[in-house]
Amino acid sequence: MLGSLKEKLARTRDAFRRVGDLLRSGKRRDEILEGLEEALIRADVGVAATEKIVGALKARTGKAEDQAGLEAALRDELVVLLSPANGRPAPAAVQTVILMVGVNGGGKTTSAAKLAARLKRDGRRVMFAAADTFRAAAQEQLAVWGRKLDIPVVKGSYGADPASVVFDAVQSFKAQRGDVLLVDTAGRIHTNANLMAELEKVRRVVVRELPAARVESLLVLDATVGQNAVLQAREFLKFSGLTGIFLTKVDGTAKGGAAIAVAAELGLPIRYLGLGEGEDDIADFSPREFVEALLA
Ligand SMILES: Nc1nc2c(ncn2[C@@H]2O[C@H](COP(=O)(O)OP(=O)(O)OP(=O)(O)O)[C@@H](O)[C@H]2O)c(=O)[nH]1
Numbered sequence: 001m002l003g004s005l006k007e008k009l010a011r012t013r014d015a016f017r018r019v020g021d022l023l024r025s026g027k028r029r030d031e032i033l034e035g036l037e038e039a040l041i042r043a044d045v046g047v048a049a050t051e052k053i054v055g056a057l058k059a060r061t062g063k064a065e066d067q068a069g070l071e072a073a074l075r076d077e078l079v080v081l082l083s084p085a086n087g088r089p090a091p092a093a094v095q096t097v098i099l100m101v102g103v104n105g106g107g108k109t110t111s112a113a114k115l116a117a118r119l120k121r122d123g124r125r126v127m128f129a130a131a132d133t134f135r136a137a138a139q140e141q142l143a144v145w146g147r148k149l150d151i152p153v154v155k156g157s158y159g160a161d162p163a164s165v166v167f168d169a170v171q172s173f174k175a176q177r178g179d180v181l182l183v184d185t186a187g188r189i190h191t192n193a194n195l196m197a198e199l200e201k202v203r204r205v206v207v208r209e210l211p212a213a214r215v216e217s218l219l220v221l222d223a224t225v226g227q228n229a230v231l232q233a234r235e236f237l238k239f240s241g242l243t244g245i246f247l248t249k250v251d252g253t254a255k256g257g258a259a260i261a262v263a264a265e266l267g268l269p270i271r272y273l274g275l276g277e278g279e280d281d282i283a284d285f286s287p288r289e290f291v292e293a294l295l296a
């Protein structure tokens, strides 16, 4: 896994090359810390997270810190920022519902398909709810994945209330004793406030109809937009149910450093990485592995 992650992260690794070069430059500690600040910001780590990192390095490494010590400390700080405390361990439950939320084009539908393919391979009974009724083609896109992966899809009509589609999907899920229901939602409706209200309504239906189920909401964020991912995510923090992040399109972007900004500023754990357009292009996110791959 680490090998292929390193390959997929090639462009982000390039963006971090200056960080590694600086640490091994033989410069004075003060100079290194100063250069590090600029190098991290350029690598899309974001100003707030960079300040935390440099501040922590100043506080935790002694004046006489050798360079190897500084590099190890940087790795540790990155791992800490990538491991926010509110990543709740998922309680065991008979059934799980996963809501995919996020702005349009971020990768919600594709990421739902990736999770579904993997769960199915693990022997779980998986179903899709096509609750993106705002865009005419959206339900069909999920239906195409459903046919490809041989996974049932509950659809509604174009323009239907997403909560009603989810209600129907939940009934079918209960009747068929499914294990995991993946709910694809709209990335855009008329206003953001409406979208958040709509997501709350969808979640209320799930919680009411499946009180014993584990309900997760994954915020799907596109890594290629860099720091804008943080801005997009802030809007979705108004939705109460978020449990984690699915960071997509990490392959081929130099902006993967945004993962650090996203986790640090939103306080939400990154759970999965999207590494391509195919159903197998998914990796569980491990902060330590990610940092090792970046700075290897
Ligand atoms: N390279 C790459 N492309 C991805 C990844 N995830 C999704 N994509 C592509 O990004 C585009 C948008 O993905 P969708 O899954 O349709 O995004 P969405 O969030 O469902 O979009 P809307 O339904 O319009 O809101 C598609 O062309 C996907 O193939 C990824 O991890 N890597």
Ligand SMILES: [Mg+2]
Residues within 6 Å of the ligand: 108, 109, 110, 132, 138, 141, 184
């Ligand atoms: Mg979609």
